[in-house]
Amino acid sequence: MDEIVVGIDVGTTKVCTLVGRVESEKTARIIGVGIEPSEGIRKGVIVDLAAATQAITHSVERAEQTSGLEITSALVSLAGAHVSSVNSRGAVAIPGGVIDGSDVMRALDQARAVAIPHDREIIHVIQRGFTVDGQEGIRQPIGMHGYRLEVEAHIITAAAATADNLRQCVSAAGVEIQNFVLNPLASAEVVLTEQERQMGVAVCDIGGGTTDLAIYVDGNVWHTMVLAVGGNHITQDIAHGLRLPVTQAEEVKKQQGHAVRAEIGAEEYFSIRPFGEDYPVRINRQDLAHIIEERTAEMFSLIMQEIKRSGYDGLLPAGMVLTGGTSALPGIKRVANEVLGMPVRTAQPENLVGLVDRLNSPAYATSVGLLQWALTMQEHDLSSGRARKVRRAKGEKNMNLDGIKDWIKRLLP
Numbered sequence: 076m077d078e079i080v081v082g083i084d085v086g087t088t089k090v091c092t093l094v095g096r097v098e099s100e101k102t103a104r105i106i107g108v109g110i111e112p113s114e115g116i117r118k119g120v121i122v123d124l125a126a127a128t129q130a131i132t133h134s135v136e137r138a139e140q141t142s143g144l145e146i147t148s149a150l151v152s153l154a155g156a157h158v159s160s161v162n163s164r165g166a167v168a169i170p171g172g173v174i175d176g177s178d179v180m181r182a183l184d185q186a187r188a189v190a191i192p193h194d195r196e197i198i199h200v201i202q203r204g205f206t207v208d209g210q211e212g213i214r215q216p217i218g219m220h221g222y223r224l225e226v227e228a229h230i231i232t233a234a235a236a237t238a239d240n241l242r243q244c245v246s247a248a249g250v251e252i253q254n255f256v257l258n259p260l261a262s263a264e265v266v267l268t269e270q271e272r273q274m275g276v277a278v279c280d281i282g283g284g285t286t287d288l289a290i291y292v293d294g295n296v297w298h299t300m301v302l303a304v305g306g307n308h309i310t311q312d313i314a315h316g317l318r319l320p321v322t323q324a325e326e327v328k329k330q331q332g333h334a335v336r337a338e339i340g341a342e343e344y345f346s347i348r349p350f351g352e353d354y355p356v357r358i359n360r361q362d363l364a365h366i367i368e369e370r371t372a373e374m375f376s377l378i379m380q381e382i383k384r385s386g387y388d389g390l391l392p393a394g395m396v397l398t399g400g401t402s403a404l405p406g407i408k409r410v411a412n413e414v415l416g417m418p419v420r421t422a423q424p425e426n427l428v429g430l431v432d433r434l435n436s437p438a439y440a441t442s443v444g445l446l447q448w449a450l451t452m453q454e455h456d457l458s459s460g461r462a463r464k465v466r467r468a469k470g471e472k473n474m475n476l477d478g479i480k481d482w483i484k485r486l487l488p
Contacts, residue, residue, distance in 0.1 A: 082445025087284025105429035107142025119155035157234035259289035261444030266422035306401035334406035394418030400438035
């Protein structure tokens with residue numbers, strides 16, 4: 076039987092379910108796609124259970140139809156301003172003098188034993204680096220001789236009630252959540268190069284309702300955060316400034332929008348019909364670009380504040396990689412470059428195989444990244460000698476995944 080991986084990206088703008096058939100350690104052929112407009116989700120958080128459940132169910136059903144498989148479990152993306160992170164250390168003695176996998180697990184357990192409020196839930200515990208007998212900077216300690224092992228871990232938590240609401244919606248669609256994956260970590264799987272991760276880079280996933288940030292230094296995640304601003308705020312500004320319905324403002328943004336006023340000719344116009352007008356009105360594209368430029372500059376200044384607050388702003392020689400649907404806006408790279416004062420590039424999923432007609436876009440970085448995360452998870456499971464149990468073709472129920480859930484949470488991204 077072929078190995079199957081499933082990811083459900085639950086965003087503010089869309090719900091995207093992807094089904095992939097594992098072809099190698101690095102590649103999954105996409106055999107099922109279900110893209111549905113989001114309902115009942117605002118700024119990455121569920122605000123209407125029934126509407127969100129319906130959107131997720133429709134997305135899952137479409138992916139089932141195109142793949143011919145029944146989806147019973149999946150990795151699910153998570154975002155929203157309720158997400159927060161903290162760095163923690165754990166230390167253990169090595170009784171045998173040689174470090175093995177169980178020692179690493181014990182050290183990670185010590186690191187995750189931080190005081191987490193009862194209303195929060197741990198989503199990821201990601202190892203940043205190890206110290207053996209005072210020797211820092213060790214990336215893989217298994218097999219080394221030593222008497223004391225320390226691990227520095229990055230712990231990502233979410234509001235427990237918000238995570239439970241998302242669980243309820245996905246469960247109502249008939250799918251068990253294998254694990255939550257934070258949006259920027261999933262996106263990073265497909266848009267960052269290994270060289271960028273080593274040098275120091277920030278990945279910034281700008282969606283409809285949230286902007287998700289992850290900072291990588293020395294190949295590992297050092298900082299994560301989610302801002303409750305995104306492309307929808309630009310749309311709202313356009314709707315307000317040009318007196319348009321939000322749906323029409325979104326179309327104007329996609330078709331006529333540009334983030335740099337100086338790059339638009341003074342004589343460029345387009346026609347729209349605002350509220351209260353009987354006939355179409357001609358709008359100067361520079362006026363539209365001015366609205367967009369102001370909001371995007373504000374968004375990047377907020378991002379810069381967060382990077383400086385993290386203390387890692389001097390550790391990013393590779394700059395920032397932009398992805399997410401809003402990063403496709405013309406001119407946004409230039410605004411980011413000017414506000415942040417660092418190298419900026421935009422990225423989208425590449426080297427995809429299978430049903431990929433619509434997926435070659437920054438908007439689907441998280442969706443494709445979930446499949447890549449599942450492949451990485453599988454690789455870690457195999458290397459640790461754990462048999463990974465995956466749902467099979469239609470009609471065959473998913474086997475129990477509880478045994479590997481803790482292991483998944485400790486994965487490197």
